[in-house]
Amino acid sequence: MLYLIGYREAGIYHIKIGIAANPLRRLKQLQTGNGHRLSVLKAIDCVAPRRVELGLHRQFSHYRKSGEWFELTAPVLAHLEQVMDRLAVDQLQNEQQPKSFYLVR
Template identity: 45%
Template structure:
């Protein structure tokens, strides 16, 4: 898998590859005073070639080794390009009410901390760029990657706590 870590100060993005992303993050975190956060990853059997292509794509923004002067949104097109095999690190509470607009309509925490993604683009449960697809027969949304099936009823204003 190809991973994208960002330092919590949003200064640098590490683009690398690992079989176990969480173990790799923990190893990189050792001795690093800045917290490393997972932006996303790409599931692939051709990780060496794809990592090299991504490094070449961002070569003018290389800071040091596999670290690049990028913002989180710079990674988004790369992840979305891989569709069902591109993933974002989803927010813990993707459906938490964070406020209300002028009309009193609830505004929810998005799928991704660093950008405005909707569930039609990216599954809020697994982070896959396959998105959630509406199924007429069940009147529910379905993720083809994680097989999650939901109606998103809890997003309806009638289910909010006032």
């Protein structure tokens, strides 16, 4: 699954764009040693998650803080979530198979 995990501080969202079979398990791993309370902001099941992840990293590269972590304003995060929503809908229409996605805030 493709996920957004992160936290908000001083109006800026610190977001990791990544992939994991189980985003909640990944959240627990990332939380270890992190002084901020992290949450899964969004996760979608998609075809070729690694390719999609790398595409999102490129598309949002000017917001990159370090590695897979990005610093986003609320409008930019909303745009990223819309991109992920469109991806999930497109796959539903193309494959006619349900794909799970959820939003946790």
